[in-house]
Structure formats: structure tokens, C-alpha cells
Amino acid sequence: MAAFPKRLHRVARHDAQVIATSVRWLFTSREHHNYTYELTRLSREHLAWFVSITCAVPVATVRGYFAEIDGDAALRGHITATTAASARSGLADKQVRYARRIGWYAIVRAKRPAHVVETGVDKGLGTCVLAAALLRNTAEGAPGRVSSLDINPEAGYLARASPWRDVVDLVIGDSIASIGALDRKVDIFLHDSNHSAGHERREFQAAEAKLSPGGLLLSDNVTMTNVLAEHAERTGRRFLAYRETPAGHWFPGDGIGLAW
Template sequence: MKGYPKRRSIALAYTLPSVRMAKEWAKKDKEVSNFYYDLTPANRDHLIQLISTITGVDYAVIDGYMSEMETDEELRNHLAQYMKASRYGDDIEIAYGRRLGWYAIARIKKPKVLIETGVDHGVGSCVLASALLRNSSEGFPGRYYGTEIRSEAGALLAGKYATTGRILYGDSIQSLSAFNEPIDMFVNDSDHSGEYEYREYQTISEKLAPEAIILGDNAHVTDSLSRFSRESDRRFVFFSEKPLNHWYPGAGIGISFRP
């Protein structure tokens, strides 16, 4: 087949590095979902630029917020101790990836009410709680509410991080339907079917504060948040992750907002 060796070489140059990293990763006692990795420096820069464009906040301020979380040893130790105690994976190294964006946006928006649907172990919960604790120390208190259908989930939201709020156990749609406070920041990370995700947005539509911001953790797979944004006269952008030294191709953050 004419040109086959050359085409194969071109394709393998893109794919083999990830295969090699996957093989090395598989030999270790690592997490099997919600993979942990840093962003590439260029990708971190892109995330800062995107958040700056959306919020109007200076690059240096956002960079400072991200560095604040990256150097938070108390948070890192809290997460590491849980991972060790639970034997979730002896070789797990916590890194935040796109959650840097969650944290920075929470620090910028200073939400009074922040909801995250889908908690799992609670890494994202602690990241968001950490932002709320910082906000509170600066005179901007806020409350965290997680929704989670599994009663055993959310063990990481403990200690001082649990003082920011609580987890509402049960079906997410039912929990959101019963919620009666204005929502300033909403993070979707629960059932990853597009229709269920869309129903979450519909459920909170009338509960959103005027300047509320929505983050969709599944926007690299579904168009649910984009669709909801079109129908509710909101703007939508998407940030695509580029993991540093990891086989996983990355997920992303869908961001829905009103300018």
C-alpha cells in the first residue's frame, strides 16, 4: 500500500507516547476513575486567559488564586491522608487539573451558595470548600452543598472543610427540586448522561442568582450545557484540558454565564 509506512509513522508519533505512559501507569496502584494530573504550563495559561476574558479579572489575580491552591499544603495533606487511610491507591498523587479553574472561579465570584452535583470521594468538594474558606476569611462567607446518590461517597469532606456545608444524599434532581436558596455557582459532575445533565440545568434554572455561573464537568462529552445556555440566553465557552505527562487525553470545563 503506497505511503503506508509513512502514514503509520506519523500516526504512531502522536499515539505511542500515550500508550507508553499508560503501560507505566497501569503497573502502579493508581486511581481507576477521576484521574489526577497537572495541566501543561501552556494549558494552565490558556485557562487563566479564558477566566480573565469571562470575568474581567486581571491575569495576575487569577494566576495568584491558582498558585494559592497549588501551594496549599494543608489541603494536599488532608487529601493524601484520606487516600492512604482508605487504601484507594497507594501510588496516588493528588493533582488538580481543571479543578484549578473551579477554585479560581469560586475565589473570583465569592458565591454565597455553591452547589456541586456528584461528589464521589470528595476531592472537588474540598477544592471548592477551600475556596469558600478563603473567601470567608476575607469577609465573603459562602455555603457548599453537594448532591450524591451514594451514601458512602463524600468521605473527604471532613474536618474544617465540612464546616462550609454538607452533602445532600439522594437523587440529584430531587435534591435540587427541594432546594430553595438562590444559587450563585453550580458545578455539574453527577450522572454523565446528557439528558440527566440537562434536567439538572432545567431544575435549577429558576433558582439561579442573576450573575450565577455554571460549570459543566461533562461538556467534553455532551452538548447539554451549551444547549441550556442557548435556550436561556446565556453565553457558553469550553476549556479543553491538556494533562501533563499523563496518558488520559483530558476532559474540560463548560462555562455558562451572563456577561
């Protein structure tokens, strides 16, 4: 009982910070799903080490990849202008914030894939990040493309302008059927569509037959399910998970699961 006032003070201070952050977001952000935010400095550093370990590249190289995407003024300008002109501009913020997607960028830069497949496109922010990495790789003599699969015909409006669209194949339809119809081997597969465990499991099962030797499996659903970890164990792969920490946002963040 003697410690109760001190404990109450700590809980109240924490709750007050959460409430203040939430109220500020309610009145300053337009987003209603697929929230965007920056990562804390510590979370960025943990992400750099996650990519370094799973992709077997020096952590300093990964930090360099982060700096590339941070400094890509053309991509930021395109996203800002296209978002403002979109019919969905009322549901998107003006600021360009990539969060864990800088990890996607770094993985593509590190592995130099010829074919990336992502399921779930929404506005196309992640698609643009993947495309930017592929364009850098192409300029360095390692060309690649991304097949972006979504069931919504309106998905991917951010990725419909050059030069990003030049390396993007946008496929509209059921993701399981679209994976089965792929005519090229897949070097990196990223699940970011329907986040039910059953659908995620079916996507990895479908992708398994399409993977090239040494292909990577990534999940954007790793904070919600253990599907990719279980798939990795069944198929004799290693698995690691990273959980992001948003800076100044009420949302607790998502993460990246990677099986290799």
C-alpha cells in the same frame, strides 16, 4: 507513496508514546475512574485565560488563585493522609493532582459566591477544592457555603474534616430532587454527576429556578455533550468551553463548560 515512510514514522512515534504512557499508568496508578493528573503548562495558561474572560478578572489575578491552591499545604496534607487511611485507599493514588479543578477554585475566588451547588461528589476532591476557595473568601469577608449532592451514602469522605467541612453541606439523595429542595438561591451551579445528556439537561432545568441573578452554570461534561451550550442559548446566556490537556497521562482529559 514516496511520503508513506515518513508518515508511517510519525504515526508510529505517536502511537509508541501513547502506549508507553498507558503501560506506565497501568503499573503505577491505582485509579479506575475519576482519574487525576496535572495539566500541561500550556493548558494551565489557557485555563487562566478562560477564567479571566468568563469571570471578568485580570488573568494575573487568576494565576494568583492557581498559586494559592497549588501552595495550600494543609489541604494537600489532609487529602494525602485521609486517602491513605480510607477503606478505598487501594483505588486512589497518593499524589494530590487537581487538574481542571484549579479552575473551579479560581472561579469561586473570583465571583465570591454565597452558595455553590455541586452534583456528584465521589471521594470529595473537588468538594475540598471548592471549600478551600470558600474558606479563603470567608477570611476576606465574603462567606459562602457549598451544597454537595450525591446519591452514594459513602461519597465525600475527603470533605468530612475541619476546616473544609465547616463550609460544606453534604446531601445524600437524587440530585434532581435535592436541587428542588434547596432553600437558598444558587450563585454557582456545577454539574458533575450522572453524565448522560438527559440527566444533565434535567439538572440544569431544575437549577434554573434556583439561580440568583447573574448566577453561573458550569458543566464537567462539556467534552461529551452540548447540553449546557444549548441551555445557554435558550436562556439568553453566553457560553464558553475549555478542554484540559493532561500532562503525562493516557486519558485525553475533561473540561469546563461555563454559561453566564
